[in-house]
Amino acid sequence: MNTAVLQFPGSNCDEDAVKAITQTTGKPAELVWHTAEDLSAFDLIIVPGGFSYGDYLRSGAIARFSPAMSAVREAAERGAYVLGICNGFQILTEAGLLPGALRRNESLQYRCAIVPLTVVRADTPFTSGYTTGEEIYIPIAHGDGNYYVDDATLALMEQRGQILFRYAKEHNPNGSVDDIAGVMNERGNVLGMMPHPERAMHEWLGSADGARLFASILTTWRNAHEHANA
Amino acid sequence: MSTPTLEPTAEDVRERQIYRSFGLTDAEYEQIAKRLGRLPNYVETGIASVMWSEHCSYKSSRRILRRFPSAGSQVLQGPGENAGIVDIGDGQAAVFKIESHNHPTAIEPFQGAATGVGGIIRDVFTMGARPIALLNSLRFGPLDDAHNRYLFGHSVAGIGGYGNCIGIPTVGGEVVFDERYTQNPLVNAMCVGLISHAQIATGAASGVGNPVLVVGAKTGRDGIHGATFASTQDPHAKERSAVQVGDPFMEKLLMEACLELIATGKVVGIQDMGAAGMTSSSAEMASRAGSGIRLDMQKVPRRETGMTPYEIMLSESQERMLVVMQRGEEQVADAVFAKWGLDATVIGEVTDDGMLTITEGRQIAAQLPVALLVDEAPVLTRPSSRPAYLDALLPGADAVVQASAAGDFTDDLLALLAQPTIASKEWVYQQYDSMVRTETFVRPGSDAAVVGVPGTAKALAMTTDGNGRQVYLDPYAGGALAVAEAARNLVCSGATPLAVTDCLNYGNPEKPETYYLFERSVDGMSDACRAFGTPVISGNVSLYNETAGVDIYPTPVVGMVGVVADRSHITTSAFGTVGARVLLLGDCNTPLTDGLGGSEYLAMRAPEQKLAYALPAFDLTREQAVQATCLAVIQAGLVQGAHDVSDGGLMVALTESAIAGKCGLAIDFDEVLPRTDYSAAQQAALLFGESPSRIALCVLPSDIARVRDMAAAHECPLWDIGEVVASPAIHVRLGGEQVVALSVLQAETAWRGAIAQWMK
Numbered sequence: 002m003n004t005a006v007l008q009f010p011g012s013n014c015d016e017d018a019v020k021a022i023t024q025t026t027g028k029p030a031e032l033v034w035h036t037a038e039d040l041s042a043f044d045l046i047i048v049p050g051g052f053s054y055g056d057y058l059r060s061g062a063i064a065r066f067s068p069a070m071s072a073v074r075e076a077a078e079r080g081a082y083v084l085g086i087c088n089g090f091q092i093l094t095e096a097g098l099l100p101g102a103l104r105r106n107e108s109l110q111y112r113c114a115i116v117p118l119t120v121v122r123a124d125t126p127f128t129s130g131y132t133t134g135e136e137i138y139i140p141i142a143h144g145d146g147n148y149y150v151d152d153a154t155l156a157l158m159e160q161r162g163q164i165l166f167r168y169a170k171e172h173n174p175n176g177s178v179d180d181i182a183g184v185m186n187e188r189g190n191v192l193g194m195m196p197h198p199e200r201a202m203h204e205w206l207g208s209a210d211g212a213r214l215f216a217s218i219l220t221t222w223r224n225a226h227e228h229a230n231a
Numbered sequence: 232m233s234t235p236t237l238e239p240t241a242e243d244v245r246e247r248q249i250y251r252s253f254g255l256t257d258a259e260y261e262q263i264a265k266r267l268g269r270l271p272n273y274v275e276t277g278i279a280s281v282m283w284s285e286h287c288s289y290k291s292s293r294r295i296l297r298r299f300p301s302a303g304s305q306v307l308q309g310p311g312e313n314a315g316i317v318d319i320g321d322g323q324a325a326v327f328k329i330e331s332h333n334h335p336t337a338i339e340p341f342q343g344a345a346t347g348v349g350g351i352i353r354d355v356f357t358m359g360a361r362p363i364a365l366l367n368s369l370r371f372g373p374l375d376d377a378h379n380r381y382l383f384g385h386s387v388a389g390i391g392g393y394g395n396c397i398g399i400p401t402v403g404g405e406v407v408f409d410e411r412y413t414q415n416p417l418v419n420a421m422c423v424g425l426i427s428h429a430q431i432a433t434g435a436a437s438g439v440g441n442p443v444l445v446v447g448a449k450t451g452r453d454g455i456h457g458a459t460f461a462s463t464q465d466p467h468a469k470e471r472s473a474v475q476v477g478d479p480f481m482e483k484l485l486m487e488a489c490l491e492l493i494a495t496g497k498v499v500g501i502q503d504m505g506a507a508g509m510t511s512s513s514a515e516m517a518s519r520a521g522s523g524i525r526l527d528m529q530k531v532p533r534r535e536t537g538m539t540p541y542e543i544m545l546s547e548s549q550e551r552m553l554v555v556m557q558r559g560e561e562q563v564a565d566a567v568f569a570k571w572g573l574d575a576t577v578i579g580e581v582t583d584d585g586m587l588t589i590t591e592g593r594q595i596a597a598q599l600p601v602a603l604l605v606d607e608a609p610v611l612t613r614p615s616s617r618p619a620y621l622d623a624l625l626p627g628a629d630a631v632v633q634a635s636a637a638g639d640f641t642d643d644l645l646a647l648l649a650q651p652t653i654a655s656k657e658w659v660y661q662q663y664d665s666m667v668r669t670e671t672f673v674r675p676g677s678d679a680a681v682v683g684v685p686g687t688a689k690a691l692a693m694t695t696d697g698n699g700r701q702v703y704l705d706p707y708a709g710g711a712l713a714v715a716e717a718a719r720n721l722v723c724s725g726a727t728p729l730a731v732t733d734c735l736n737y738g739n740p741e742k743p744e745t746y747y748l749f750e751r752s753v754d755g756m757s758d759a760c761r762a763f764g765t766p767v768i769s770g771n772v773s774l775y776n777e778t779a780g781v782d783i784y785p786t787p788v789v790g791m792v793g794v795v796a797d798r799s800h801i802t803t804s805a806f807g808t809v810g811a812r813v814l815l816l817g818d819c820n821t822p823l824t825d826g827l828g829g830s831e832y833l834a835m836r837a838p839e840q841k842l843a844y845a846l847p848a849f850d851l852t853r854e855q856a857v858q859a860t861c862l863a864v865i866q867a868g869l870v871q872g873a874h875d876v877s878d879g880g881l882m883v884a885l886t887e888s889a890i891a892g893k894c895g896l897a898i899d900f901d902e903v904l905p906r907t908d909y910s911a912a913q914q915a916a917l918l919f920g921e922s923p924s925r926i927a928l929c930v931l932p933s934d935i936a937r938v939r940d941m942a943a944a945h946e947c948p949l950w951d952i953g954e955v956v957a958s959p960a961i962h963v964r965l966g967g968e969q970v971v972a973l974s975v976l977q978a979e980t981a982w983r984g985a986i987a988q989w990m991k
Binding site: 010011013014016017020021050051052054055056057110111112113114140142144197199200202205206207 | 388391392395396397398478479480481483484571572660661662663664665666667668669671672674798
C-alpha cells in the first residue's frame with residue numbers, strides 16, 4: 002500500500018502520520034508538498050492535522066485551494082482511500098469531499114485530551130478492526146472541532162451509515178451535532194475525523210486504539226488487492 | 232531615496248535630554264559621547280540606550296550571575312549563546328532555555344504570553360535544534376479578582392495559541408497564585424530542543440565579506456523600544472504599542488526554513504531577533520566573532536512605508552532572524568526560503584573594523600563600536616542590605632492553628648486541594664496540545680514531563696520549579712530549594728538531572744533589600760547546582776517586577792532537564808498498585824520541629840500570618856541522599872510510583888497519587904509516630920507541613936527489603952506509612968485516632984474542579 006501524507010505550510014501532524022504508517026505497513030509514507038498535482042501513485046492519502054495557512058480566515062479554507070487538493074479529489078474519484086485527521090477533516094469539509102462543517106468549540110477554548118469514542122460501524126474499510134459499539138480512546142487536540150450539519154443532511158447521513166465515530170455519551174468535548182467525531186463520504190472511501198488516531202499507536206502514549214484504524218485500511222486494501230490479483 | 236524625517240539632531244538629544252526618555256542616565260550618555268569623541272546622533276542614542284538597557288546588558292545582574300557554576304563535562308554550550316546545550320550521549324544533545332515575558336503580559340496578556348513562547352522557540356532552533364517540548368512557569372494574583380482572571384485566562388490562551396499552532400507540545404510547567412503577583416504576573420517560557428553534535432549552529436558573524444541576511448517576517452513599527460520598556464519600573468505607564476504581536480504560522484515556516492538552511496552547512500552564524508531586534512542581534516553576532524557589521528536599512532524588507540533607520544533598528548517585529556551565510560552561497564538561502572514563501576534578503580556584510588555601521592543607501596545613519604555596545608555596557612554594583620523582616624521571623628513550630636469544627640483534618644484537606652496553587656491545572660493544560668510529535672511519555676500533571684528521544688531507548692525529563700514565598704522567607708535556602716525541588720521532580724520520574732536554565736524574576740534592584748534577596752538567592756541556587764552537578768547553561772533575568780512600589784516575591788524559576796537512561800525507568804506520581812506499600816524517603820517527623828512556616832496550609836488557614844514564620848530547615852546533604860536513593864530504587868525497577876512532597880505537604884502529595892492511581896490509601900502513622908499527645912498544630916504540621924527532602928514511593932511488599940537496603944546504603948531514612956487499597960477512599964490514622972477520612976472521588980472533585988469553578 003503506497004501512502005502519501007500531504008504537507009501544507011503549517012501542517013504539524015505530518016510526521017506523526019508518517020510514523021503511524023511506518024508502524025502499520027513497515028514502509029514509510031511519502032511526504033507530499035501542497036504543490037503536487039499528481040497523486041495517482043497512492044492508495045491512501047492522509048490529509049494531516051495542524052494549522053494549514055495558520056488557520057487564518059477559517060480552518061482549512063485556504064488549503065482547499067492548493068493544487069494537491071485537486072489531486073486528492075481525483076484520487077477519491079478513482080477510489081483511493083482518503084483520511085483527513087483534525088485540520089485534514091476541516092480541509093475535506095471545506096473542499097466539499099465530506100458533508101458538514103467544523104465550528105469553534107462550544108467552550109471557545111482549544112481542547113487537548115484523550116477521549117472515549119464509540120465505533121458506530123465496524124464494517125467499513127476504516128473500521129474493520131473494531132467491533133460495532135466498541136468504546137475506544139483516541140486523543141483530540143483542536144479549537145475548531147464542533148461538527149455541524151443540518152438536520153436533513155444528518156438524517157440522510159444516518160440512513161447511509163456515514164457516521165463512523167461518536168464521542169461517548171457525556172464526553173462530547175466540543176458541542177458537535179449528534180456527538181459526531183468522524184464521518185465518511187457516501188462512497189465509503191473518504192473519512193474525516195477530529196480525533197487523532199496517529200497519536201494512539203502505543204499504550205505508553207495513553208492508548209493504542211488508533212493503530213487498529215490504520216491496520217483496518219491496510220487489511221482492506223490487501224484483501225482488495227489480493228482479490229484483484231487472484 | 233531617503234525619507235525626510237523630523238528626527239532631533241545630536242545637539243537636541245543632549246540639550247533636551249532626550250536620552251533620558253530612552254532610559255539612559257546622564258552619566259551613561261556622557262560616557263557614550265566621550266567614547267565616540269562626539270555627540271551621538273538620534274539613531275545612535277537609540278541603539279546605545281537599548282543595548283545598555285537592563286534587559287540587554289544585564290547591568291544590575293551580570294556581576295552576580297558570574298557566581299553560578301556553568302561548567303561540566305556534559306556542557307557543550309554554556310551561557311552567552313541563544314540557548315545552552317548539554318550532551319545526552321550517542322552524539323545527541325539537549326538544547327534549552329527559559330525566558331520571561333512578564334512586562335508585556337501585564338499589558339496585553341494574550342500577545343505578551345504568546346510572543347514569550349515564540350521568542351524562546353526561536354532561541355532554540357537558532358542553535359540548529361529541533362524544538363521538542365515547551366513548559367511554562369506562571370504566576371498570577373488570586374482568582375477572586377476579575378482582572379487577575381483576565382490576565383490568567385488570556386495568558387493561557389496566548390501560550391496555547393502559539394505552541395499549538397507551531398506544533399511543539401506543551402508538556403509541563405507550573406501555576407502559582409498569590410496577591411504579590413496581582414499587577415505583575417510572571418510568564419516564564421521554556422523550550423527544549425534536540426540536536427546532533429554535528430548540527431550545532433552559533434550566533435557569530437565571522438568572515439570578512441560574508442553576506443548578512445534578514446530572513447522571515449518583514450519589519451514593522453511594532454515593539455519599538457520593547458527592551459527599554461521591560462527595564463523600567465512601571466510597565467503600566469508605557470504604551471501598549473511596545474508589545475509585539477505574534478504570528479505562530481510565520482514562525483512555523485521560519486523554523487522549518489531555518490532548520491533546512493542550517494542543515495545545508497552553508498550558514499556561518501544565525502541569531503534570533505528578539506529584544507532590541509536588529510540592533511542586538513547584529514551587535515551580539517559581531518561581538519562574538521570580534522568582527523564588525525555593516526547594514527543598509529534601505530534593503531530591509533518592511534511592511535510599512537516611510538520607516539526610518541531608527542525605527543528599523545529598534546523594531547521588535549517578531550519571527551525574524553539575522554543570518555550570516557558563506558560568501559557566494561546566498562542563493563542557497565534564497566531557494567530554501569522561497570519554498571516556504573519567506574523573504575531571505577541580503578542587507579549587509581561582515582567587516583573587520585569592529586564597528587556596527589548602519590547606512591541608508593550610501594549615507595551613514597549610525598556608526599558605533601561593537602565593543603561599546605556589548606562589552607562596555609555598565610556593570611553595576613548595586614547597594615545590598617539585609618531586609619529587617621528576615622530577622623523578625625518566628626520559629627515555624629510556633630504557628631498555631633486549631634483543628635476544624637469536625638475535630639479532624641478532612642475538611643482542611645479538601646479546602647487545601649481546592650486552593651488554586653495546589654488544585655489540578657487541568658483547566659490550563661487541556662488548552663495546550665501536549666501530545667503532538669507523539670513522543671510524550673508523561674503528560675502534564677505528574678512531577679516532571681517525559682519526552683522520548685526518537686530512535687533511542689532514552690527520554691528527556693523536564694520541569695520548572697520555583698517558590699517565591701519560600702525565597703522571600705529565606706533567600707539562600709529558598710534559592711537552593713528551587714533547584715532541589717526541580718532535581719527531585721526529575722529523579723521521581725526516573726531521570727538523572729543534567730543541567731539548569733533559570734529565569735530570575737525580582738523587583739526593583741535599586742532597592743538594597745531587593746538586591747540582597749537577589750544576591751542571596753543566587754548564592755543558594757549556585758550551591759545547590761554544585762551539589763547536584765547541574766550547571767546553569769542558560770537563562771534570563773527580569774527585574775523591576777513591581778507595582779506601586781510593592782515588589783513581587785523574589786521568584787527565581789529553575790528549569791531543569793534530565794535524561795532517562797532507559798524508557799523502562801519512567802515513573803509517574805500515580806499510586807495504582809493495590810497491595811503495594813506507601814513508603815516515605817526522608818524524614819516523617821521533621822515537621823514536628825519545622826512546623827508550618829512558608830506552607831500553603833498556613834497561607835490558607837491564617838493568611839495574615841503566612842509571612843511571619845521561618846521556613847523549615849533545609850539540609851543539602853539529606854536532600855542528596857533522598858534523591859540518590861530514589862533514583863537508585865527506580866533504576867533497579869523497585870518502584871511502582873514516586874511523588875515528591877512539596878506544596879500542601881505530605882497529605883496533598885499522597886492524595887494526588889491516589890487520584891492519579893485511581894486507588895485508595897490506608898495511611899497509618901501510629902507505628903512510626905507512636906505518640907498520642909500531638910497538638911492540633913503538630914498534627915497539621917505532620918499532615919500539611921512543607922519540610923523539604925521527602926519523596927513518597929509506592930513499592931510492592933516483595934521489594935521492600937531491597938528498597939530498605941538501598942536506602943540504608945545511602946544513609947537515607949525510610950518510613951513505611953501505609954498501603955494502597957482497592958477501596959477508593961483515603962483514611963489516615965495519627966496520634967491514635969482517625970484524622971482524615973474521605974473518598975477519592977470527593978478529593979478529586981475538589982482538586983480537579985477548583986480552577987474551572989473560578990474561570991466559569
